[in-house]
Structures are given as structure tokens and as C-alpha cells.
Amino acid sequence: MRDHDYWVYILTNKHRTTLYIGMTNDLQLRLWQHRWGEKSGFAKRYHLNRLVWFEHFRDVNDAIACEKRLKGWPRSRKIALSKKQIHIGWI
Numbered sequence: 324m325r326d327h328d329y330w331v332y333i334l335t336n337k338h339r340t341t342l343y344i345g346m347t348n349d350l351q352l353r354l355w356q357h358r359w360g361e362k363s364g365f366a367k368r369y370h371l372n373r374l375v376w377f378e379h380f381r382d383v384n385d386a387i388a389c390e391k392r393l394k395g396w397p398r399s400r401k402i403a404l405s406k407k408q409i410h411i412g413w414i
Contacts, residue, residue, distance in 0.1 A: 343366045
């Protein structure tokens, strides 16, 4: 299996009231899509365009496992994880 780049990330909105966990193989493009509303769905509906956490993976199965694990966490644990990341600001 070839190694690639995969990213698991957490987005929130301006008031940090809603969280979104996603996975992509092109983080820069995906953030642009979220910022400009190119991706319809949950993130667009709740204006989630602030990146608060991300992690890089070389194996897609590891990235998928991380995404699923994070989605199963309670909100408080997701917030604690996002606070460990250096503040990135608006995308």
C-alpha cells in the first residue's frame, strides 16, 4: 500500500458553539471549501470555518480510525483536545 497524506481535523464556528470532525487528503483545499461554502452539509449549515485542531496521517486506515475515535468522544474531551493545538485563527 502506498503512503499518502491524510488529515483529520476539527472545525468550529465563530462562537465555538458547534464542532465538526472531518477527514481529507488535501487539508488546504478542504479548508478553502469550508470557508467559501463549497461543501454543502453540516459544516456549511452551522458556519463552521475555524480550524482548531488537525493531525496528519500517512495511512488512510489510521486516519479513518482517528476520525471515528474522535467522533465517539464526549464534547468536553474534543474541546480539551482543540485547546492543546496552537491557535490557528480564521481560515
